[in-house]
Amino acid sequence: MAEGALAVEIVGRYPVSPPPNTVPPTSLPLTFFDIPWLFFSPTQPLFFYDYPYPTSHFLSTALPPLIHSLSLTLRHFFALVATLVCPPHSSNPPFIVYDRSNFFSLVVAQSTADFHHLYSNHQRCVNDFYPLIPPLPSGEQEETQTLLLAAQITIFSNVGVCIGFAYRNVVADGRSFNSFIKTWASLFRDPSSCSINSSLLPFYDRTVIKDSYGLMGCSPFS
Secondary structure (H helix, E strand, C coil): CCCCCCCCEEEEEEEECCCCCCCCCEEEECCCCCHHHHHCCCECCEEEEECCCCHHHHHHHHHHHHHHHHHHHHHHCHHHHCEEECCCCCCCCCEEEECCCCCEEEEEEECCCCHHHHHCCCCCCHHHCHHHCCCCCECCCCCCEEECEEEEEEEECCCEEEEEEEECCCCCCHHHHHHHHHHHHHHHHCCCCCCCCHHHCCCCCHHHCCCCCCHHHHCCCC
């Protein structure tokens, strides 16, 4: 942790995946729109919410439906819990693979730092925010497999919560991730809802993207 950064205490780690047998194993090739994002660092958004209740209340009351609705959301946004596979010693481009065993670990932490100082509109030290961002490690099986999403909820008892993410833009741009957050919020409010806004849902058919100018041939993998 950087000097002067706020302290957080890990409360738990919770595996989250789509509901069982709701998403088939899927392989998604990258398009010429995706390839440039392989060379960027993960995006790391933070969301702050007032929550005037103690940590114990959040863990027993708010956390279970948050995890359940997140699982329901991943049924539609399953690519976020997939892995990016980069074939070693190959000119073949990377691709995204989802398997039914895929999940990501939701980290839950708590902190006694000044919540209002963090989200107020004034100058702050960037080091204060790094402990609120979850690490996004490479896949455990091989160096050629990379995880695409990490999430952390940090509880500031009796004051608020911060939900932090790290995700790779090769699997979602800003608009796609915003749709993921909106869908999660909708299913948190009503998990039984069958009327999810279709305009928020991702579209996975890569065959509609035609490489008329041979841009993939200009990529480092050609």
